[in-house]
Amino acid sequence: MSTPGRGLHGHVLESLGPAITAGEYPPGSVLRTDELAQRFDVSRSVMREAVRVLESMHLVESRRRVGVTVRPKAEWNVYDPQVIRWRLAGADRPQQLRSLTVLRSAIEPVAAGLAAKFATAEQCARLTECALGMVANSRGHQLEGYLVHDVAFHRVILEASGNEMFARLGDVVAEVLAGRTHHEVMFEDPDPAAVTLHVQVAEAVREGDGERAERLTREIAVGALQELDILAP
Amino acid sequence: MSTPGRGLHGHVLESLGPAITAGEYPPGSVLRTDELAQRFDVSRSVMREAVRVLESMHLVESRRRVGVTVRPKAEWNVYDPQVIRWRLAGADRPQQLRSLTVLRSAIEPVAAGLAAKFATAEQCARLTECALGMVANSRGHQLEGYLVHDVAFHRVILEASGNEMFARLGDVVAEVLAGRTHHEVMFEDPDPAAVTLHVQVAEAVREGDGERAERLTREIAVGALQELDILAP
DNA sequence: CGCTCATAAAAAGTCAGACTTATTCATACG
DNA sequence: CGTATGAATAAGTCTGACTTTTTATGAGCG
Numbered sequence: 001m002s003t004p005g006r007g008l009h010g011h012v013l014e015s016l017g018p019a020i021t022a023g024e025y026p027p028g029s030v031l032r033t034d035e036l037a038q039r040f041d042v043s044r045s046v047m048r049e050a051v052r053v054l055e056s057m058h059l060v061e062s063r064r065r066v067g068v069t070v071r072p073k074a075e076w077n078v079y080d081p082q083v084i085r086w087r088l089a090g091a092d093r094p095q096q097l098r099s100l101t102v103l104r105s106a107i108e109p110v111a112a113g114l115a116a117k118f119a120t121a122e123q124c125a126r127l128t129e130c131a132l133g134m135v136a137n138s139r140g141h142q143l144e145g146y147l148v149h150d151v152a153f154h155r156v157i158l159e160a161s162g163n164e165m166f167a168r169l170g171d172v173v174a175e176v177l178a179g180r181t182h183h184e185v186m187f188e189d190p191d192p193a194a195v196t197l198h199v200q201v202a203e204a205v206r207e208g209d210g211e212r213a214e215r216l217t218r219e220i221a222v223g224a225l226q227e228l229d230i231l232a233p
Numbered sequence: 234m235s236t237p238g239r240g241l242h243g244h245v246l247e248s249l250g251p252a253i254t255a256g257e258y259p260p261g262s263v264l265r266t267d268e269l270a271q272r273f274d275v276s277r278s279v280m281r282e283a284v285r286v287l288e289s290m291h292l293v294e295s296r297r298r299v300g301v302t303v304r305p306k307a308e309w310n311v312y313d314p315q316v317i318r319w320r321l322a323g324a325d326r327p328q329q330l331r332s333l334t335v336l337r338s339a340i341e342p343v344a345a346g347l348a349a350k351f352a353t354a355e356q357c358a359r360l361t362e363c364a365l366g367m368v369a370n371s372r373g374h375q376l377e378g379y380l381v382h383d384v385a386f387h388r389v390i391l392e393a394s395g396n397e398m399f400a401r402l403g404d405v406v407a408e409v410l411a412g413r414t415h416h417e418v419m420f421e422d423p424d425p426a427a428v429t430l431h432v433q434v435a436e437a438v439r440e441g442d443g444e445r446a447e448r449l450t451r452e453i454a455v456g457a458l459q460e461l462d463i464l465a466p
Numbered sequence: 467c468g469c470t471c472a473t474a475a476a477a478a479g480t481c482a483g484a485c486t487t488a489t490t491c492a493t494a495c496g
Numbered sequence: 497c498g499t500a501t502g503a504a505t506a507a508g509t510c511t512g513a514c515t516t517t518t519t520a521t522g523a524g525c526g
Contacts, residue, residue: 007479049285062507
């Protein structure tokens with residue numbers, strides 16, 4: 001699923017990236033390229049390439065005579081899929097999952113509203129198909145099958161919105177949903193109400209009722225927020 | 234404001250990045266590192282670093298024996314601030330502006346709702362200050378002064394939401410607003426209704442009325458969408 | 467004619483070493 | 497006490513040789 005560290009610099013990144021995003025090197029920590037090259041047993045050219053990538057993610061800053069400085073979390077490119085993966089895999093997982101779920105709750109209703117206006121016939125068909133798949137896998141501990149259709153459903157919505165930036169959140173949503181199924185509490189069958197809501201969203205999109213699609217998707221989002229205890233009592 | 238190309242590889246990026254995002258090299262185009270190094274008159278090491286950064290942005294893919302292949306737009310990391318800047322500076326500007334405005338319209342209302350719950354006293358004060366600044370600069374062709382406070386206002390909202398991913402959209406919103414003032418149609422004074430809405434959002438946040446803050450911000454968003462003729466008649 | 471497998475070519479990938487340059491810190495000087 | 501000078505340091509750059517992977521070519525054979 002995720003990009004395996006291709007090339008030596010990729011291997012270095014797969015080790016350094018998670019370490020930095022996990023906070024192993026606190027903001028302001030200074031690393032030296034030569035030392036890192038020795039530690040990872042690679043040439044300086046390779047190490048420099050890795051540092052350049054980390055720099056482009058705003059995880060570190062490289063300055064002459066100083067070294068490679070770790071930047072504060074507030075400056076990281078938190079939308080970089082790679083950064084998201086690293087954080088989801090490490091100690092930052094809970095906070096990352098919450099941030100992403102809130103982000104979803106903001107984006108997906110609007111995306112669904114747009115999808116109702118712009119979805120093609122083929123996309124409507126795929127959407128209905130996904131909803132049916134969710135129903136079919138909603139009982140009897142078929143969590144994996146349910147997940148596949150759930151992910152596909154949200155991907156179609158985001159793509160059908162016609163907004164390229166929404167569409168690019170498909171992978172992120174996929175990882176959040178997968179995370180919920182595999183790591184978080186999801187032992188029993190999914191909430192029947194949620195399943196019904198998905199079916200109804202598919203209906204609304206098919207009928208071109210943007211307002212209803214948005215409202216229903218917002219209900220789904222509320223459910224996702226409640227699962228993580230994100231709500232104001 | 235934007236990061237000037239620091240170092241040789243940065244200079245190369247500032248030339249190659251905009252070219253690729255502008256579609257000068259159609260998806261599937263193949264570049265060769267050595268040739269690029271010659272063209273930009275830099276060493277291969279420097280060129281390789283630049284390619285690595287482009288690769289981390291998913292703008293290109295580097296494969297042995299093949300070369301550096303330009304990836305289709307659908308795979309780009311469109312949330313990378315650098316990519317956004319490049320696209321805003323080039324031929325893709327209109328589409329990028331529309332995508333970002335739709336994104337804003339989804340995010341900011343939710344952010345305002347959260348801000349009403351989590352904003353500190355200091356943030357509330359700053360917000361009110363910004364709103365007053367907007368009012369003070371709303372008449373008499375003081376567009377620059379208005380812009381400064383408008384940008385600050387939205388930054389505070391996004392930060393006060395308490396969501397790190399929302400907060401990181403501050404720079405993006407700043408560029409969208411600056412773009413509207415400087416490049417798009419914004420000759421006359423800003424819409425008085427919009428100014429009032431901002432003042433009211435500040436009120437709602439101060440009073441902790443999340444629902445009202447969200448609704449009012451959604452109205453602001455509708456205005457922004459209409460400016461770009463994004464609406465379903 | 468079409469298939470498989472060996473061979474060659476091409477381009478990225480890697481490494482080592484020498485050199486340059488900017489920045490910082492310490493010291494001496496006015 | 498502030499400023500200029502200089503030395504130390506780590507990133508930055510370049511070069512050239514070598515390795516590795518992948519693709520294309522073509523020879524041989526069924």
